[in-house]
Amino acid sequence: MKYKLSYFLCLLVLIVSCKGEDNQKRIAENAKDAQKKKIIFENIKKGWDFYDEPINEATEEGVKTWNELRLFIQELAQKPKKTISAYQQKAKAISKKAMALNNNLPELFNKPQIKSRISVLITKVRLLDMFIHLDDIPDKKVVQLVGEINKELATLQRQMDILTEKSKIPVEEGEDEMRRMLLDSARAIPNNPMMPNPSVIPASTRAIINPNAPRVE
Template identity: 50%
Template sequence: MRKTLLILSVFAMLLSSCQEDTVKRVAEQQRDIKKKEAVFNVIERSWNFADQPINAQTQAIAGNWGEWRLFLTELRQKPKSSIAAFQKKAKELSTRVNDLNNNIPIKFSQPEIKSRIAALTTKVRSLDLYISLDDIPQQKVVMCISDINATLFSLKLQMEELVAKDNIPVEQGESDMIRMLDTTRAIPNKPMK
């Protein structure tokens, strides 16, 4: 009798502990779902990339730069369904921003542009990193989006500045003065024998 009573009490404790674990697990899953929904809502509200138009001359030069057009097209498309869609979009943006260094137009193949592309690449990669984590730091994602907007604005502004510099007319005699400053044309400094 004692043995059956002991076995029944152990069985009852196991059964009640399993039910408590199930209740705890369901409660944790509900909290996790609510947290992911909150993160999704914050990211969806802040996923706005400023696409400032550039002037016509700069647009004509950048129009031949296919990688730039693909990056901007990818940037304009906003995912809507889930966190996984945002993660996929961030990965695609990271791929597109890496391609920006390919086929840069000669006019834009300057250190100022390349450094801004490198900064933009870093910002997009950090967005991809933060949004790919299991526990997404939503404030860092929001900060990365605003940093990408600022860097993109700086890149477009530098493009327009390079085009504007070429539109400044050369004064009379300025080309001769620039040629005189060229050290490769200088008279050699070797003594004659």
């Protein structure tokens, strides 16, 4: 009887000891995980710095009706606080605003080069939203994407400035009409079966048709 009691007590002590070790291991793992999440949060908080390059006054005038761009930049300017969850919600909001950038483009900026830059910007923002929502957040990649978004936004704004400056260059009277006539003529030549081969046209006639054509003596 005494042996059975001793065996039972030893078994009980062993079970309690194992549970104690498991609890300590779990506590240590939780503490390690919490420390890792804290470091990730601090790194993202430090690197979450969106820069919006100032738009010149002329370009700003051109985007007054482009509310989607204004709302997107406003969303970027509002930095989250306190928790990683706040940054995740902010990334989702930024992604939503970025997806709307293709809407209501002003005529001046409704150009392939602008749409191309917007497409790249949207891709970067969506990647940021994806990475920050992973269970094991790659903080370095998130910070890298913030920098890439800044770069794409600056490139977009520079392209907008270029188009604005070009739009201010005065066009001489009749220049647009002349360009259209030349373009229409150039398009008509390959499709006109009645147009003789330039090689059989006398040099003097070619000079009249195209004064810039090289002369063969």
